[in-house]
Amino acid sequence: MPVTRSDWANAGALLGACLLALACGWTRAGTAGPAAGASGPAASPVRSADGSWVASGPYRRIISLDPAIDDALAEMGMATRLLAVSSWSYAHGSRARLLHQVPHQLPPGAALEDLLALHGDLVLVSGASDPLRSAQLRAAGMTVFNCGTERTAADAAQALRQVAALLGAGALGEELASRFLSRLDRVRDPRLPPLCACYVAIYGGELLGGTAGTTYHDLLIAAGLSDAAALHGWRDWPTYHLEDLVAMGPQVILTATGMGATLRALPGAGRIPALAAKRIIEVDPELLSLTGIGELEAAEAVAAGRRQLP
Amino acid sequence: MRMILGASLLLAVAAAASLMTGPVGWSDLDHQLLLLRLVRLLAGILAGAALAVAGVLMQGLFRNPLASPSVTGVSAGAALGVELALMGSVLMPGLLTILPAACLRPAAGCAGAALALGCLLAVARRRGDITSVVLLGMVLSMLFSALGAYLLSLANDRWELGRILVTFTLGGIDTATGRSVAVATPLVAVALGASWCWGRTLDVALSGEREAASLGVDTVAMMRWALVWTAVLAAAAVTLGGGIGFVGLIVPNVLRAYLGPGHRQLIVACALGGAAFLTAADVCARVLHPGPGEIPLGAITSLVGAPFFIWFFTRERAAGRL
Numbered sequence: 001m002p003v004t005r006s007d008w009a010n011a012g013a014l015l016g017a018c019l020l021a022l023a024c025g026w027t028r029a030g031t032a033g034p035a036a037g038a039s040g041p042a043a044s045p046v047r048s049a050d051g052s053w054v055a056s057g058p059y060r061r062i063i064s065l066d067p068a069i070d071d072a073l074a075e076m077g078m079a080t081r082l083l084a085v086s087s088w089s090y091a092h093g094s095r096a097r098l099l100h101q102v103p104h105q106l107p108p109g110a111a112l113e114d115l116l117a118l119h120g121d122l123v124l125v126s127g128a129s130d131p132l133r134s135a136q137l138r139a140a141g142m143t144v145f146n147c148g149t150e151r152t153a154a155d156a157a158q159a160l161r162q163v164a165a166l167l168g169a170g171a172l173g174e175e176l177a178s179r180f181l182s183r184l185d186r187v188r189d190p191r192l193p194p195l196c197a198c199y200v201a202i203y204g205g206e207l208l209g210g211t212a213g214t215t216y217h218d219l220l221i222a223a224g225l226s227d228a229a230a231l232h233g234w235r236d237w238p239t240y241h242l243e244d245l246v247a248m249g250p251q252v253i254l255t256a257t258g259m260g261a262t263l264r265a266l267p268g269a270g271r272i273p274a275l276a277a278k279r280i281i282e283v284d285p286e287l288l289s290l291t292g293i294g295e296l297e298a299a300e301a302v303a304a305g306r307r308q309l310p
Numbered sequence: 311m312r313m314i315l316g317a318s319l320l321l322a323v324a325a326a327a328s329l330m331t332g333p334v335g336w337s338d339l340d341h342q343l344l345l346l347r348l349v350r351l352l353a354g355i356l357a358g359a360a361l362a363v364a365g366v367l368m369q370g371l372f373r374n375p376l377a378s379p380s381v382t383g384v385s386a387g388a389a390l391g392v393e394l395a396l397m398g399s400v401l402m403p404g405l406l407t408i409l410p411a412a413c414l415r416p417a418a419g420c421a422g423a424a425l426a427l428g429c430l431l432a433v434a435r436r437r438g439d440i441t442s443v444v445l446l447g448m449v450l451s452m453l454f455s456a457l458g459a460y461l462l463s464l465a466n467d468r469w470e471l472g473r474i475l476v477t478f479t480l481g482g483i484d485t486a487t488g489r490s491v492a493v494a495t496p497l498v499a500v501a502l503g504a505s506w507c508w509g510r511t512l513d514v515a516l517s518g519e520r521e522a523a524s525l526g527v528d529t530v531a532m533m534r535w536a537l538v539w540t541a542v543l544a545a546a547a548v549t550l551g552g553g554i555g556f557v558g559l560i561v562p563n564v565l566r567a568y569l570g571p572g573h574r575q576l577i578v579a580c581a582l583g584g585a586a587f588l589t590a591a592d593v594c595a596r597v598l599h600p601g602p603g604e605i606p607l608g609a610i611t612s613l614v615g616a617p618f619f620i621w622f623f624t625r626e627r628a629a630g631r632l
Contacts, residue, residue: 004528010504010535014542017500018420024492025413107603112484113334113343130474131399132485139487140342 046166049127049148049159050134056166059122059143063115065106066126068150068292072160075293076172083120086110116140124163126150153218156292157181180293187299188224189307197225198250198274200240201285202262207240215295216254219288222299223306225252246271252309254302256285281305313569317582324589325351331596345488353486354592355585356498357551358561362584363505363577364543365558370512370573371536372444375566378558379544382443382537383426383450388548390454391422393461393475400471416493416549423545426450430537443533481552481608483592494546501542502581508536509574516571553608554588556615561587563622587611 045053061083064070070085084104104118115123115137123142125134127149134144145166147159157177164173199216201208210216211229213236220227228248229238246268253274255263260280269275283305287298328351330336334343361379368377379385395418426447433446462479465471477485511532515522519529547554561584562576569575591610599605 004531006528006531006535010538013500013504014538017496017542020496020500021416021493022413024496025416025489111333111604112346113332116343116346117334117338128473130477130485132487132490135487135489136346136485139489140346 046145046162048144048146049162050131050146052138052144052146054122054143054145054166056168058168059166061118061120062122062124063104063106063118063120064124065110065115065129066124066147066150068126068156068294069124069147069159069163071292071294072156072163072176075176076164076167076169078167078169081167084115084118112136112140116142122166150291151214153181153184153215153222153295156295160293176293180296184218184222184296184299187222187296187303189303190224192224192306195225195251195279195306195309196228196231196249197252197254197281198228198245198248199254200245200263201256202259202266207242207245209234209238209240211235211238215291215298216288218295219299219302220254223302225254225302225306242266242268242272250274251277252279252281252306254281254283254288254305256288257282277310279309281309313565314575314579314582317565317579317586321355321582321586321589324586324593325355327593328354328589331593349486349488349491350483350592351589352491353483353494353550354589356491356494357483357547357554358557358584358586358588359502359581360494360498360543360547360550360584361554361557361588362561362580363502364540364547365562365584366573366576366580367505367508367512367536367540367543368558369562369566370515371533371540373516373518375563376559377444379540380451380555380558382430382447382540383454384423384430384447384537384541384544385548386451386454386458387422387424387426388419388541388545389422389479389553390458390461391418391420391425391545392478392549392552393458394418394422396474396478397461397465397471400474413493415490416497416546419545419549420497420542422454423541423548426454427537427541431534443537477606478552479608480606481554481611482595482604482606483551483588484604484607486550490550494550497542497546501539501546502577504535504539505543506574506577508532508539509572509577512536512573513571551588551607554611555608556611556619557584557588560615560619560622563619563626567622567626 045055048054060081062073062081063084064073064082065086067086070082073079073082079101082102084106085102087105087107106114112133121143123137123144125144125146127146129146134146137144145163147163148155150156150159157180160177160180161170161173164170164176197220199210199220209229211227211234217227217230228250232248249272251273253260253263253272260282263269263280264275264278274280281302283298283301287301290298329344329347332343332347364379368379368381369375371377372381392415395414399414429450430443430446433442458479462472462475465475511527514525514527515529515532523529562580565579565583566576569579588611591614592607595605595607595610
């Protein structure tokens, strides 16, 4: 194939455009070096879960888009520093009363402009947030700290330590995190035998699970149960078929309130030991979905259900 | 010239509406918020212009008014590249430190588009006929879409990942940053200029491949570079706005009905018209949603585009112009 003058011209233009685009994007802003704190003298920077560094400081106008961390802030007596929280925070947790005093409530999917108009000095986001949204907030001059995904109790404790350190209360955060983990460890009743269990919820005919790498796994373990799905190699939030449950053969099913009867009515449900023996723990779905230190309350509810099993 | 002026006027009106629309009132707007709206506006202008001109190139190349970047598999390839990058950024956050975050999506989009393009050019080199290219493009489009659907099914097990991928698939320019716009600007600007340069050749090619070749047109080079610039435009649009459909079909067809088939004029008018259309759609996405939040931009363009296109197609068919 002969190379013509137009080929050279087009190839040159393409190369030039690519180099120019690369030059425009080639800045590591927001991913390296400590960012400036909002006020007061900047102390040691804390590494955010997305890799950026944020200076610790006495932040007092905090916008929290991470419901999992709100409970921890309330527990540390820092609810008054919250300027705005996600509307999810109001619905969950025993510390909801404290969070009700927060001046602003942000609806799910709040617009970027709404956030900026609040003029907060720190934005806390979860690991589930869109990285581009964080980049936009940083580009607009806001200090953004990513608390991580908080999928497990260990993640929640780590996020708590990090946020406490960020707010200049590292020792308090360390104490609270240790207390949370040790209390979670003491939830189980050691007199009860370790039954094999599985978390399943049913929505629209789909059997949705939650196992290793999620809070559901932690809840089962904390209540003195072993996670059958994790033992069979499942991870995260899988979608099961009934045969998968039969293969796992759980002796106990953990599910949301009201779903036990639906699960028992499934054709073939009698092959699953937990459903055949009616060993089902039903827990308020809002409690089950709690992450962060609220997980402790959910674990206590599961353990209470475990004690009442036939 | 009147059409170009009209498109410019529409763009100016849409741009003004875009700058004035948002949850914060005009009187409370500070320079940061204004900058945010400006970035969003620029993203809409770039993505709209890119999609519309990519549509002109495809329709000119295939001599079919129903052709679009999606026919070549380039859009699906770019989308797959971006989806893989998004998965990587969640599953392996370290990836973001290797490449700047602003470059990750465009680089992945261009890589996906280049992969689709590579397959197309390989066929074009062997066979050289447009039918083979169209057929392979459709197969590639289906293949990349299927792979994208598979990624989405994998992401279902990870809530945060599933949410990001679904948002990207639905399309929207609300997450555009100044840097992502800066990265896309040279790509779109150079591709628009190059497309304009190929306009005359595409005009000659309208008479058919053989006739064009007999008039001295290098049809293989034309096809090669029209595909390359379509890929660049589609990749830039996908990285800025995700899955936005119909712009490349509606805008060129509407403007061609008034301007005729001359490509140079059409490319200029489509760049302006596409920018105006997407900017106006983005304003609608913000205004029409009941309560806080927005309608996905991809849904708006499809909701407006599909019935409009059916009406337009029926009208043109009845008039014997299609």
